[in-house]
Amino acid sequence: MSSKFGRRGIALGAVAVAVLAAAPFALAENPTPDAGARGTERSQGDRTSDVRDAIRGGRAKNVILFIGDGMGDSEITIGRNYAKGAAGRLALDELPLTGAYTTYSVTKGDPSKPVYNPESAATGTAWATGSKSYNGAISVDAYGNPLPTLLELAARNGLRTGDVTTAEVQDATPAVQGAHVVNRDCKGPQSMTQCPTNAKENGGAGSISEQLVQTRPDVLLGGGRKFFTETVRAGEFKGRTVLDQATAAGYELVTDAAGLAAATGRKPLLGLFAESTMEVQLSGPMARVGGTPPSVCGPNPNLPATAPKLADMTRKAIDLLTRQSRHGKGFFLQVEGASIDKQDHAANPCGQIGETIGFDEAVAAGMAFARSNRDTLVIVTADHGHTSQIIGNDTRSPGQTATVVTKDGQPMTINYGTAMPGASQDHTGTQVRIAGYGPQAANVVGVTDQTDVFRTISRALNLR
DSSP: OTTTTGGGOOOOHHHHHHHHTTOTTTTTSOOOTTTTTHHHHTOOOOOHHHHHHHOBOSOOSEEEEEEETTOOHHHHHHHHHHHTOTTOOOGGGGOSEEEEEEOOEEETTEEEEEESSOOHHHHHHHHHHSOOOOTTOBSBOTTSOBOOOHHHHHHHTTOEEEEEEEEETTSHHHHTTTOOBSSTTOOSGGGGGGOGGGOGGGTSOOOHHHHHHHHOOSEEEEEOHHHHTSBOOSSTTTTSBHHHHHHHTTOEEEOSHHHHHHOOSSSOEEEEOSSSSOOOSEEOOOOEETOOOOBOOEEOTTSOTTOOOHHHHHHHHHHHHHHTOOTTOOEEEEEEETHHHHHHHTTOHHHHHHHHHHHHHHHHHHHHHHHHOTTEEEEEEESSBOSOEEEOSOTTOSSEEEEEEOTTSOEEEEEEOSSOTTSOOOOBOOOEEEEEESBTGGGGSEEEETHHHHHHHHHHHTOO
């Protein structure tokens, strides 16, 4: 056994089974001896009719757009292997229509020149507005001009809107639906030096926090409470906080899972569950040069017991938006699993795995609603690729590695090698998976571009 796993020299037979018994995700479903064999036995045969039945045109009443930040194919595979085993399937694997889309951004001031390694602001701007922009842009074009977003257009067309994330609500992915600034770091009134033209004191629309309140999605959930305590510098709310501005806009504020559960939807809902990014679900050994012994992930000891999970936020958002629907009109909801990306940057495989699984649970919640409401379009995708790769169990591998024991009772070594050890790992410019279910989901099939998501959703909702 030790020769199979290189110089790690660890016997994983009985040890792995014993360790897995304590694993958070292995506890509910223990590995079975024939897990690998079932991969070939569970073929569904000719699926032509199934795929044909999944293709539906017409209009959608509701759209749920799921974004797994940094969730490339490797991140999906790592999460699946750990939680379900190699022959298992995640909820996001069950969407019937699948394709890939390109993720490049463009050069600031010259959109004719592509940039092959994008980040979340530019990629979010692409699907939110239908236009490519530069890295760091929040729903502005390559020259800094604001562009209308899916959420803004949905609200103007009488639909309810929601924006849900495990990051700060001011982070790039949630921000692109409700704000327009030239730099993604302009999150609060005190951080506008990088966006002078957007600053309220210079006649602009203000920081991301201020603009989100002004855009006024019906449901806004995530972290980023600290930016709401900052003082507005100009305009009607000068000298007061952004939270005062939100209260004046009619928002009901909740700060924990109990408050979220109790929200009635009579007012627009603002959920701020952390000062910054919400805590991740799982923890374990960080990747390091030379690797780690095989281990399982455990609960994050820093996770507040009062914090809602992404699936909880998703279910509540859907419930409120459905109840608030005006004159038979539906809703547009964006849901982001943000810390897949953030833990990839940190070379933290257990943090990354837990967030992938948490995102998948949110997708399952959205799909449960869509299956009961067939006029709902669900799209599941990522904003860009990231660094983690499954490699052989060898401590001589380049970069930082860590080994986890999967649902199958087998070691899986994950490598992080897009930056020097100790530095933040970088994104990759690969195309990423996109999957769809419901009216007009067939438009995700093949190889498309991120900007096509804007057109698919706009057409499905008949946004004008």
